[in-house]
Amino acid sequence: MQSDRLFQIVYILLDKNQVTAKELAEKFEVSTRTIYRDVDKLSMAGIPIYTNKGKGGGISLLDHFIMDKSILSNEEQNKILIGLEMIKATEYGDVDQAISKLKTLFNKSDESWIEVDFSYWGSSKLEKEKFNKLKYALTSCISIKFDYRNLYGSMTVRMVDPLKLIFKQKSWYLEGYCLLKNDYRFFKVNRINNLIVTDTLFNRSKYDLNKLNPTFPSNKIDNPIHLKMVFTSNIKHRIFEEFADHVITELSDGNLEVNIVLNEDEWLYSYLISFGEEINIIEPDYINKILVQKLTKTLERYLDNS
C-alpha cells in the first residue's frame, strides 16, 4: 500500500538520517523511479525531505524536523502516546509496535514514562476472561447473554447487543441494546455474571450510539440534594480522593467540610453509611433520620441472627 510505504520511508529516514533511492527501492521491492515519486509526494505533503546528488549522496530529512516542524505539538504527541498506552492497557490488539514507532518519530525516550492499568486490585483471572469475551463479542458484533445483578441486588437474565465499553469513575461499563427491555442500557461489568457469547450476529449500524451517553446513570441527577458534611481528619486521604478540591474546605481543627450537590437515592444512603463514624451530616437534617432508620434496621437484623 502506497500510504504505508510513504510512512515507512519517513520512519527509515528518521532512523538512518540518509538513505539512497536504490536502497529504498530494494527494501520495498519497487523501482528507484517509484521511490523518487514517493519523495515528491512527501515533499508536496509538507515533509522537509531533500536529496543530495553525487557520491555519498542520498535522501534525507532536515535535521530536527520532528522537534521543530512537526505538525503535532509536543502536547499533542504526548496525548497520542497516552491514548495508545490506554489502548494497550485494555489488551485490545497489539499496539506495542505502533507505540515504539511513534516514540521514535516523536523523538521520545524509550523509557516507560506512563503506565496505565485499568484492572482493579484483586481482579481475578475470571474477570480478565470476562473482559476479553466482551471485547470479542463487541468487535465481532455478536449478541451476549449474562446474569445481571442491579443496584438493588435483584438478578435478571439479559440478552444484549454490546455496543461500547466505557471506563468511567473507576469502573468499566458496557453500553448495549438490551433485548429484554428493548432499550439502550448500561451495565457495570463487575456485576455481569455467567457471560455467554452466543452465536447470534447483530447489525451494529441499526443502532444509534448518540442515544447512549445522556442516559449514563452517574450523569443523571433527577433528585438533587445539597449536602453539607464534615469528615474527621482520620479519612482525609479518602475525602481528597473522592471529592473535587473546590467542594472541600479544611477547618481549623483539621476536619474537612464538604459542600456538594448529589443525587438522592439508595446508592447515596449506602455511600454515606460507608463513612461510618467519620462523617457528620450538617444539612439537610432529615438525611440523618433516614440513615438512623437504616442503621437501626441493620442492627436489628444482626441482633436477630446472633
Place this chain on the structure above:
DNA sequence: ACCAAGGCCGCCCGAGGAAT
C-alpha cells in the same frame, strides 16, 4: 581544469489492475 563515477531528475511509453 578535466574526467569518471555515483546519484538524482524529468520525460515518455507501456503494462497491469481496479473502478466505472
Place this chain on the structure above:
DNA sequence: ATTCCTCGGGCGGCCTTGGT
C-alpha cells in the same frame, strides 16, 4: 469496454565528489 491510477523501464541530462 473504457478510464484512471500506479508502477516499471529506458534514456538523456544535471549535479556533486574525488582522483589526476
